[in-house]
Amino acid sequence: EAQVTQNPRYLITVTGKKLTVTCSQNMNHEYMSWYRQDPGLGLRQIYYSMNVEVTDKGDVPEGYKVSRKEKRNFPLILESPSPNQTSLYFCASSFWGPNEQFFGPGTRLTVL
Amino acid sequence: AQSVTQLDSQVPVFEEAPVELRCNYSSSVSVYLFWYVQYPNQGLQLLLKYLSGSTLVKGINGFEAEFNKSQTSFHLRKPSVHISDTAEYFCAVSEGGGSNYKLTFGKGTLLTVNP
Numbered sequence: 001e002a003q004v005t006q007n008p009r010y011l012i013t014v015t016g017k018k019l020t021v022t023c024s025q026n027m028n029h030e031y032m033s034w035y036r037q038d039p040g041l042g043l044r045q046i047y048y049s050m051n052v053e054v055t056d057k058g059d060v061p062e063g064y065k066v067s068r069k070e071k072r073n074f075p076l077i078l079e080s081p082s083p084n085q086t087s088l089y090f091c092a093s094s095f096w097g098p099n100e101q102f103f104g105p106g107t108r109l110t111v112l
Numbered sequence: 113a114q115s116v117t118q119l120d121s122q123v124p125v126f127e128e129a130p131v132e133l134r135c136n137y138s139s140s141v142s143v144y145l146f147w148y149v150q151y152p153n154q155g156l157q158l159l160l161k162y163l164s165g166s167t168l169v170k171g172i173n174g175f176e177a178e179f180n181k182s183q184t185s186f187h188l189r190k191p192s193v194h195i196s197d198t199a200e201y202f203c204a205v206s207e208g209g210g211s212n213y214k215l216t217f218g219k220g221t222l223l224t225v226n227p
Contacts, residue, residue, distance in 0.1 A: 033215065040219060042218055042220045043202060043204075045214060048214065058215075090156070097206070099161070100161060101156075101158070
């Protein structure tokens with residue numbers, strides 16, 4: 001089944017404790033992206049990747065890191081999480097650029 | 113820089129009534145435009161997209177949208193809504209050409225269809 005998977009789905013952590021949210025797609029997509037969704041703010045793009053080893057900042061990259069060492073994986077890294085990073089995070093992928101994106105199920109992160 | 117404004121945060125309608133969800137964008141270059149739908153507790157799903165060509169775009173579930181370059185709008189319409197259309201709808205824009213594939217979403221419009 002074609003899909004985008006994210007792990008974990010739910011995470012509660014404390015300020016300053018490094019964490020990684022994994023994202024994987026099995027559709028051989030070139031483009032992958034991370035978003036955060038907050039009430040009243042819609043989705044905001046954090047980082048995107050056009051292909052392996054090619055990443056670029058979205059609208060809200062501060063406090064996040066990404067890497068794209070393999071085509072199928074695009075992990076999101078929070079080196080020192082803070083409470084303002086409490087949010088619902090979505091990973092997405094597409095064949096080309098921002099064409100139809102397929103979204104993962106989301107990761108709900110709470111930073112205490 | 114690209115931006116998107118969804119003019120209504122909430123739109124309540126009765127079942128079988130027509131609906132229009134408004135979206136305006138700002139960009140200095142050509143654009144790609146999208147509407148996504150998010151059902152409760154789910155991820156987003158593409159409704160329709162405009163990349164080029166005909167300005168009237170038809171999508172899934174009976175939705176359509178019209179790209180109006182002069183008014184920088186991409187409003188979403190459906191002639192007769194169902195209870196199952198209750199969801200949040202997001203308009204998104206990406207500037208075409210070059211290597212910028214940043215995607216900017218609007219803040220969303222919550223469509224509530226009442227019996």
